[in-house]
Amino acid sequence: MKRFLSTLLVLALFIGTFSGCNKTSQESTKKIGMVISTLNNPFFVSMKEGAEKKAKELGYEIVILDSQNDASKERSNVEDLVQQGISVLIINPTDSDAVANSIAVAQQNNIPVITVDRAANGVEVTCHIASDNVKGGKLAAQFILDKLGGKAKIVELQGIPGASATRDRGKGFHEVVDGNANVKVVASQPADFDRQKGLNVMENIIQANPDFDAVFAHNDEMALGAIKALNAANKKALVVGFDGTQDAVDAVKSGEMAATIAQQPDVMGSLAVENAVKLIKGETIPKQIPVDLKVITK
Numbered sequence: 001m002k003r004f005l006s007t008l009l010v011l012a013l014f015i016g017t018f019s020g021c022n023k024t025s026q027e028s029t030k031k032i033g034m035v036i037s038t039l040n041n042p043f044f045v046s047m048k049e050g051a052e053k054k055a056k057e058l059g060y061e062i063v064i065l066d067s068q069n070d071a072s073k074e075r076s077n078v079e080d081l082v083q084q085g086i087s088v089l090i091i092n093p094t095d096s097d098a099v100a101n102s103i104a105v106a107q108q109n110n111i112p113v114i115t116v117d118r119a120a121n122g123v124e125v126t127c128h129i130a131s132d133n134v135k136g137g138k139l140a141a142q143f144i145l146d147k148l149g150g151k152a153k154i155v156e157l158q159g160i161p162g163a164s165a166t167r168d169r170g171k172g173f174h175e176v177v178d179g180n181a182n183v184k185v186v187a188s189q190p191a192d193f194d195r196q197k198g199l200n201v202m203e204n205i206i207q208a209n210p211d212f213d214a215v216f217a218h219n220d221e222m223a224l225g226a227i228k229a230l231n232a233a234n235k236k237a238l239v240v241g242f243d244g245t246q247d248a249v250d251a252v253k254s255g256e257m258a259a260t261i262a263q264q265p266d267v268m269g270s271l272a273v274e275n276a277v278k279l280i281k282g283e284t285i286p287k288q289i290p291v292d293l294k295v296i297t298k
Contacts, residue, residue: 030060030061030280031061031086031087032062032086032087032277033086033088033089034273035078035102036092037074038067042246043220046265047116047117047269050273051270053266063084063086069192071094071098074102075101075105079105082105088111088112088276089103089106089114090272091115093118093120093164096119096120097162099120099123100120103120107123112126114272115130116129116130116269116272118130118164118165119164121164127275127288127289129271129272129289130290131264133164133165133169136169136242138172138175139261139295140169141172142176144214144216147258148213148214148238152177152182153183153212153214154212154213155202155212155215156185157217158190159190160190160192160193170188187208189201191217193218193221195225198217198226198229199226199229202229203233213236215230215240217239218242219243222241223241223242223260224248226239227251227256231256240261241257241261242263243265244261248296249296252297253298259295259296261295261296262293264291267291268291
């Protein structure tokens with residue numbers, strides 16, 4: 001009888017241990033992976049913080065990796081997260097074309113993908129969360145024309161070539177200004193969404209063609225760099241950025257920047273996690289989720 005009871009005890013302990021292991025395995029499916037193009041930009045830091053806050057609120061683990069604006073680093077980040085056993089991948093692409101290779105890594109492992117802010121070209125994803133960048137470009141152009149009485153010579157500082165945000169913001173901007181006899185785009189050059197590059201490109205444009213009265217930058221970082229170059233050259237121009245980062249809002253309040261087309265990166269990060277959790281629970285989510293824009297002025 002004692003031997004029988006001992007056997008039952010061992011069996012119970014085994015079942016308990018096995019159940020514990022199974023529970024841990026189930027809990028591991030609560031892990032979300034997020035790959036962000038760069039964390040050397042306040043906009044994407046806000047996106048990261050929004051994602052972390054929502055994950056904590058919902059009781060899910062999130063692992064966030066920085067691609068440092070490098071498509072090869074982006075792919076290795078995705079491979080790393082797949083090895084860690086994530087259930088959903090949230091990705092903010094470095095480049096809308098190159099990201100297809102990274103997304104393929106996740107999809108080959110049956111991991112659904114949510115893109116944020118920048119879309120992925122040539123590959124199907126479960127959901128895309130972004131502002132209407134075309135509309136934002138139109139808002140920026142219309143603001144400049146309204147402020148300058150419908151007549152303007154404008155410099156356009158473009159983002160990273162190949163990024164959907166660059167393409168869409170530029171498209172919206174040009175839909176308003178192209179064909180308007182009273183508007184001339186005197187220069188249109190990439191500065192890669194980077195403040196220092198915005199400064200350098202603006203310096204070169206001022207030297208080569210100083211006859212302009214407005215600047216539209218595809219993001220706030222480039223706009224802030226452009227302002228620094230304009231101030232150094234004692235050149236006055238209306239500057240409009242895009243994103244609504246805190247530095248830009250402060251610059252608008254101080255009068256250095258005329259406006260910024262404000263996105264809500266923290267909301268994007270939060271929505272991405274919220275919908276990732278829905279996927280983990282087996283729920284259906286929309287293919288496209290828009291995030292509102294607003295024009296911030298003094």
